Amino acid sequence: MTGLEFYGVVLLVYLGTDLLAAWGLNLEFGVTGVANLAYIVVIAAGAYTYAVLTLGPDTSFGGFQQYVAGLHLPFALAVVAAAVVGAVVGVVIGVTGLKRIRQDYQAMVMLVISLMAATVVGADTGFLGGQSGLSLIPNPFSGLSAGVGDWAYVGMVAFACVVGYLVMRRFTGGPMGRALRAVRDDEHAAAAMGVSVVKMRLLSQAVGGAFGGVSGALLVAFIGGWSPGAWAYVETLALLTAIIVGGLGNDFGVSLGTFVITVLLLQGVQFLPEIRAHTGLTEALGWIVLGSLTIAFLAVRPQGVFRERRPRYHISDPAADEGGGAGTAMTPPV
Amino acid sequence: MTPTGTSESSGRSSDQGPLPLLRVTDLVKHYGGVRAVDGVTFDVSPGTIAGVIGPNGAGKSTVLTVMSGFSPATSGRIEFDGVDITREPTDRRARRGLVRTFQIARVFEGLTALENLMVAVPHQRSRTARGLLLGKRFWGPEEDEIVAQAHQLMSTFGMADKANERAGNLSGGQRRAVEIMRVLMTRPKMLLVDEPMAGLNPRLVRQLEDVLVALRERGLTVLIIEHELDTVERICSEVLVMAWGKIIARGEMAELRTRREVQDAYVVG
Numbered sequence: 001m002t003g004l005e006f007y008g009v010v011l012l013v014y015l016g017t018d019l020l021a022a023w024g025l026n027l028e029f030g031v032t033g034v035a036n037l038a039y040i041v042v043i044a045a046g047a048y049t050y051a052v053l054t055l056g057p058d059t060s061f062g063g064f065q066q067y068v069a070g071l072h073l074p075f076a077l078a079v080v081a082a083a084v085v086g087a088v089v090g091v092v093i094g095v096t097g098l099k100r101i102r103q104d105y106q107a108m109v110m111l112v113i114s115l116m117a118a119t120v121v122g123a124d125t126g127f128l129g130g131q132s133g134l135s136l137i138p139n140p141f142s143g144l145s146a147g148v149g150d151w152a153y154v155g156m157v158a159f160a161c162v163v164g165y166l167v168m169r170r171f172t173g174g175p176m177g178r179a180l181r182a183v184r185d186d187e188h189a190a191a192a193m194g195v196s197v198v199k200m201r202l203l204s205q206a207v208g209g210a211f212g213g214v215s216g217a218l219l220v221a222f223i224g225g226w227s228p229g230a231w232a233y234v235e236t237l238a239l240l241t242a243i244i245v246g247g248l249g250n251d252f253g254v255s256l257g258t259f260v261i262t263v264l265l266l267q268g269v270q271f272l273p274e275i276r277a278h279t280g281l282t283e284a285l286g287w288i289v290l291g292s293l294t295i296a297f298l299a300v301r302p303q304g305v306f307r308e309r310r311p312r313y314h315i316s317d318p319a320a321d322e323g324g325g326a327g328t329a330m331t332p333p334v
Numbered sequence: 335m336t337p338t339g340t341s342e343s344s345g346r347s348s349d350q351g352p353l354p355l356l357r358v359t360d361l362v363k364h365y366g367g368v369r370a371v372d373g374v375t376f377d378v379s380p381g382t383i384a385g386v387i388g389p390n391g392a393g394k395s396t397v398l399t400v401m402s403g404f405s406p407a408t409s410g411r412i413e414f415d416g417v418d419i420t421r422e423p424t425d426r427r428a429r430r431g432l433v434r435t436f437q438i439a440r441v442f443e444g445l446t447a448l449e450n451l452m453v454a455v456p457h458q459r460s461r462t463a464r465g466l467l468l469g470k471r472f473w474g475p476e477e478d479e480i481v482a483q484a485h486q487l488m489s490t491f492g493m494a495d496k497a498n499e500r501a502g503n504l505s506g507g508q509r510r511a512v513e514i515m516r517v518l519m520t521r522p523k524m525l526l527v528d529e530p531m532a533g534l535n536p537r538l539v540r541q542l543e544d545v546l547v548a549l550r551e552r553g554l555t556v557l558i559i560e561h562e563l564d565t566v567e568r569i570c571s572e573v574l575v576m577a578w579g580k581i582i583a584r585g586e587m588a589e590l591r592t593r594r595e596v597q598d599a600y601v602v603g
Contacts, residue, residue: 171466176460176461179461191428194456310500
């Protein structure tokens with residue numbers, strides 16, 4: 001496998017795992033209206049879950065790292081566990097952050113949760129490896145030759161994306177998506193109509209969290225290492241930008257936004273020449289553009305490039321449409 | 335609307351007429367040191383339109399906010415259809431059939447007008463775990479019925495041509511109509527309507543009055559808070575006057591207009 005081919009594999013795995021994460025966050029933010037700035041925590045929870053359930057005892061590799069569990073479960077079981085843990089962590093974050101406060105305050109609470117989680121995990125070296133993190137996390141295709149195993153992994157991530165998209169459509173489309181959007185648009189009016197706002201939000205947090213958990217597990221099984229440096233709060237902002245640019249609540253738009261932001265932009269800046277006098281400026285440029293895009297879209301086109309589409313229903317019986325016309329006339333429904 | 339004590343509180347009818355659908359007993363609501371509602375007690379009989387009037391700051395909207403569950407009562411008791419709902423959340427009260435509208439019509443702006451109506455239907459199969467698992471083949475037929483029902487209602491209100499319009503693009507009058515239709519889709523027993531005529535032109539006011547009367551004739555119970563006293567006189571059988579967080583008078587509107595304490599409340603309050 002050539003270096004370029006491997007780079008393509010890496011980009012595809014990144015894209016696939018980012019797509020799963022972006023769809024999960026879009027369900028929470030774009031569809032349900034919860035500005036979950038702690039979303040990276042569920043991704044991290046999934047990654048750590050996969051790691052501690054597959055690494056085996058912490059003495060396996062000479063005891064240079066410490067972590068809980070010490071299990072060596074099969075890949076599929078560990079990914080399912082990562083989804084469950086992601087869902088649980090998502091609900092816990094939801095319960096903590098979704099008190100009766102305004103959305104902007106909710107976002108602040110979520111951001112603080114994200115910072116606290118990274119600090120706690122980073123400080124406790126006996127828990128999940130602290131700041132050093134965990135490494136040598138097993139890849140399910142490590143027994144195959146390099147080229148075959150890598151492409152097999154891409155195929156598996158692609159399969160996960162197809163399944164994930166179909167599952168996500170159950171929540172973002174149809175009547176369930178309608179109810180979630182009602183909560184997003186006006187939680188008081190939704191409650192007044194009998195929609196349980198708490199239940200809807202926690203459902204969204206659970207499903208979004210499960211997607212984040214799977215995303216984290218698939219990512220960490222490929223890259224083989226995970227530490228607090230990999231899940232800084234700004235990673236959530238990258239996903240949020242992808243959603244805002246692509247189109248809030250629009251699955252297709254979010255997918256395209258994820259490709260543009262996480263692959264074209266954040267990977268593309270790495271090909272820019274380094275400015276000698278300002279080391280790191282080139283990489284920072286990606287985040288500068290990302291932040292500027294967010295501000296620009298929120299100011300000029302808050303619905304994103306692809307506006308959320310709503311289904312059009314047509315009357316099967318033309319006679320039922322006789323009342324149409326002025327549009328403001330109200331006559332008694334007798 | 336009757337003072338508490340004139341109707342029986344059990345689930346059976348009495349010799350004095352139908353049992354109250356809504357019974358509010360000694361309701362108190364404090365905001366810090368402010369007693370916004372100070373010991374309010376009243377009943378609303380089924381199939382009637384009851385009005386609540388009073389000067390600004392009288393506590394009318396606060397009573398409605400507490401009754402609908404948006405704000406907890408400091409003390410007192412609210413019974414609906416024979417059940418104590420004082421501590422129930424808003425959505426559970428709505429599913430019991432006690433549904434409110436808002437002073438400024440609130441619509442789900444990202445949804446179409448038709449979807450605004452569809453989302454209000456209670457107990458939809460699509461919102462169950464089985465519905466999510468089995469998909470459209472499980473909830474499709476029910477969804478078709480909901481679409482037909484919503485279309486029918488929009489046609490009746492003369493808004494069929496706006497069915498697929500985003501609610502955020504509708505005018506104020508159209509939003510008010512969508513809100514009323516959406517409430518009707520919840521299959522309510524009682525409507526709590528907060529100043530529905532605000533911002534509507536006289537033609538729409540009369541049309542909305544006709545709607546409310548027609549709903550009453552179909553057996554729906556309505557409690558309306560309204561500043562337009564002419565509207566209250568035309569459609570309400572009984573009226574409750576509030577001032578300084580208390581009920582200061584009750585009766586028919588024509589008679590209340592002549593009462594000194596009511597006139598004083600409007601002048602002073």
